[in-house]
Amino acid sequence: MVEPIINLNTLADGAFAERINYELKNLLQNIADPNTDAQKKRKLQVTLTLEANENRELADVNIDVKATPAPRKSIGSTxxxxxxxxxxxxxxxxxxxxxxxxxxxxxxxxxxxxxxxxxxxxxxxxxxx
Known part of the structure; x- marks a missing residue:
């Protein structure tokens, strides 16, 4: 097994793992919601953006965690x-x-x-x- 470069559980003082768990919880709630289509796919997207300094000694990391839930079913009337x-x-x-x-x-x-x-x-x- 390859040695991990960083520990994702402690990245950004644990905020990285916290955000993933938060968005995952929201997606699970969306799956459980009977007003959504059970067969629709949900997505959890993690984006790490690294920006190095001029000397290439440090890199700032911007972390985005985005959930895409299934939309609620449409309702109708006359x-x-x-x-x-x-x-x-x-x-x-x-x-x-x-x-x-x-x-x-x-x-x-x-x-x-x-x-x-x-x-x-x-x-x-x-x-x-």
Missing amino acids: LILDRDEAGYATAAELKSGIKDQTYFDPESYEVKDDRGQNVVDLQKQGGSK
Whole structure:
């Protein structure tokens, strides 16, 4: 085995190893996050930049540790497009699944319009008891 030139565990008073462990922990959290794609690859990149002095007796070392996690999955919804009283475009989220269809709100136990904003009075609409 080749003798190591420097001990990476003690480089920069241990800050090098600390940064790697910090970023690795973040990548592991990203892998465990169900809102990310499990199959996406994550990356941990370490860059050591050495800059020697004129006499080539000393070199400053700049250490960068960068993690590239997987992005969060996109989410979707559907908007109902309409115009307000002044004729300007407006939108509201479709809650019922189909435009103009009422739906049962499981949180409030009420029948609401397709936007989930207004409670529908079934008796006024000719519904029976």
